[in-house]
Amino acid sequence: MAHLESFLRFEHAYHGGLHCYVVRAGEADVPNPIWRGLWEQEYPDDADQNPWFRHAINNNDGEALAVWRALAWALTRGRSRFAIPAYYRDETAQRLGMTREAVRLVRWEYEVNVEEPDWPAADTGFVLARACVPLRPAPDPWQREHAGFAGLFELLSFRHLTDFALTVSGDASSEITMFALRDPGRARSLASTLDQADRPALTEILQPGDIFLNLAVMHDLGAGAASYFTVKTPEAIDEVDQLAGHFSEAFRRYASRAEEIRTFGEFHTAIDNLLAPTHGLGTN
Structure with missing residues (x-):
């Protein structure tokens, strides 16, 4: 696939029981805004x-x-999509027109560390969730009580994914994690697994036909930092390269x-x- 733009060139490996397709995009790989x-x-x-x-x-x-x-x-077409916007849970709910109380809260979120120069080290995996709690004005009791939870949202349109990007991209780095499930009836099971006491594993979440996807973006690239587009699947798929x-x-x-x-x-x-x-x- 040498003809591909570098920010769309995936490397394929089998790791931890899953097929992994990854783009590592350093400063030279992501084109500057063109128009x-x-x-x-x-x-x-x-x-x-x-x-x-x-x-x-x-x-x-x-x-x-x-x-x-x-x-x-x-x-992720043809699947039910659920996503976690790292850190900016309540802000995402507000942009989507939801009350914060209506968001499905989960204890675990996925992390790809953009400060790591290579993907195996960057692929941290599930970590305890955290949400933005303001300093001024002082956080209210609900914000303090739920600071250790991420929000699991259903993505119903591409517009929603763009809204996620608008919400999380104000910092030097941002992250969006997606779970695309072939069986929409497993939404409750996904949320339950992400809210369990013990650290979950992707292999216990993904079933044949499911796709895990993570967009970890470094907006202000420093030395050695990179953005990562990560896809994981239980079986090899051709659609990534296509x-x-x-x-x-x-x-x-x-x-x-x-x-x-x-x-x-x-x-x-x-x-x-x-x-x-x-x-x-x-x-x-």
Whole structure:
């Protein structure tokens, strides 16, 4: 797969009873934002026309990270998707229009450490969850009582995944974990496993047809730091390379025509085309 853009080039290994597909993207691997208007034009107040609020793209988090999310969405098609936004549980609920009390709380979340220079060391696994508790104003009793829980949300649309990115990407690094289940009836079992007293294992969560996915992004890359796109499955799958190839070609087409874009309207059309799934794969 040498023709692929480096930020879409997966390495495959079998580790811990699971097939692992991983992109390690250092500073040289993630393309800078491409369209010049992201720097040169004033962003519209209308959220639907603003590239940040519509696509989670700006002059820092460029088009490549949106491609990662589109690939994640396409890869998990046909499954029920559940996700944990690291740290910003209550903020995610608010963005999705949910009350914090309505969120399914779990004790464990997955961690990929972007400060580690290679994937085996970066792949920490399940760690005890923690959520953002404000200092000012002082946290209320509910926030203090639930600081050690993550939120497990159902993702019903690609828009939800973009909303997750908007919520978590304000820090130097961010992380979103997805569980895509072939059987939607196992949602309760997933939540129960992530809320048990003992540290869970992915092998006890994933069944044939399920996909685990983690997007750990370093927004301000330091020396040795990297972003990681991690996929784990019980059985080997061809879709990772197939979809990576599709989005790599789509990204090249977009990049070759980006200088022709003049307005935000044209930009949104170009990005919608860039992020579109492959023909026949569906959008659900």
